[in-house]
Amino acid sequence: MTEFLSLHDAIAAYVPDASTVALEGFTHLIPFAAGHEIVRQRKRDLTLVRMTPDLIYDQLIGMGCARKLVFSWGGNPGVGSLHRLRDAVEHAWPRPLEIEEHSHAAMAAAYAAGAAGLPCAILRGYAGSDLVAHNTNIRSVECPFTGETLAAVPALRPDVAIVHAQRADRAGNVLIEGITGVQKEVVLAARSAIVTVEEIVPDLRAPSPNSTVLPHWTITAVALAPGGARPSYAHGYYPRDNAFYIAWDSISRDRDQFTRWMREHVLESSTSVEAVA
Template sequence: MSLAEAISLHVQDGDTVALEGFTHLIPFAAGQEIIRQKKKDLTAIRLTPDLIYDQMIGAGCIAKLIFSWGGNPGVGSLHRLRDALSNSWPRALEIEEHTHAGMTNRYVAGASGLPFSVLRGYDGTDLLSNTENIAQIKSPFGDEVLLAVAALNPDVTIIHAQQADRKNNVMSWGILGSSKEAVFAAKKVIITVEEIVDEFKPHHNSVIFPEKLITALAVSPRGAWPSYASGYYERDNEQYIAWDEVSKERESFNQWLEAEVFSKGEK
């Protein structure tokens, strides 16, 4: 299936989507296809919104963001995210912010088919009184007070991986963040891969996503760029640094959007 078909068929306006991948294997091509197809009113989940959600926010696809760290790593702020929060441009953006441990455990609950996970977290912070979907609970086995975080079950989780085989199983290796949990938590799963191979060769820390977990698979070479795909290409740090300037003003962002997303077809 092409990426355009996968997005068109399986991402609907108003859906809750999770495009996961932690620094590594961020599904940029899929996110930009969502922009190209002008999907809207999405609730978007990611631990680190990163450039991909900054782009989708600036393009007006996202109504609500659920996240735990919203910056451009090692560079600075996400300007489109800030503009949406401060000035509702191009539309109002609602946020729900957590911690990495909280978000990870929300996926774990979703993947496990449970209503919540329990952790020791958010203690003593102002998040406790400002964030929805968390609750302090007393341990049933003692006096300790712990934190319950509600499950996340995205309508669609989208990830990028290195390889698929001829039977549509997927293999990924390197830093996976919370991708595995986001896949198991989702109602539908779209995976883009660098390439299809005849046979998987074992890799350090490799993970297999059996085809039974996958709703749609699309080949998308360099689909994680300017993030990276271990074994294929490195992170394009210059793009992350340049994004600071591109995204700073609405005009330069709109020019980028037109030139790099709307004028170009699926990569």
């Protein structure tokens, strides 16, 4: 049975220190409110998994929550570096960060394999790339039918998946619309799944029989978090705050300025999310 929890209680219950956590959302529906709650609860030694770390993992890494990062593209989209990620990799600030680097195709396939209960994903990938030499989790298998050599990566099975969605009904069924990324795969691959939503409604109003709906029995906890994807966006609710993504470049470049911003906007902020909870 899906639990309805406050965001605080959902993170406290399902994100222990040293766990493997995947906050997903491919540019769209990035669960920022949940990430900020992880920062506020000062979680430590997390293995963070995410295809595009984006600003949310830049913030978690800069605040010292992560021990390891599994990723496939670590930039600020269309803007430049993730400066906190770079500082951690280049200068071990605020602590050393182990990285496991993949391509998008491999990580997407690894989530799908996790959802499918397979031990690994097989793809025609990484041909000629030096990534193979630097990641022992990129290996190869021979097709038993054709003899073709294919890339293999282990399935991703996070301890907890966290995604944001448009809405849930009162049973905890969840509707996701727009760019769905790997949302369905990560929820089905993980041992537990937290979904933050814009609203909880009596009727899901799924617009099509083919809509992406995650049944309540696939979800561990639902937490109400209106605006919980900002500054990314929620299709049908609010647009992407591109101006903030551009501004983040200068906020995050300097360690002190970053820390001040996080203190003011995350650590000491009483968000609407918490007010609702």
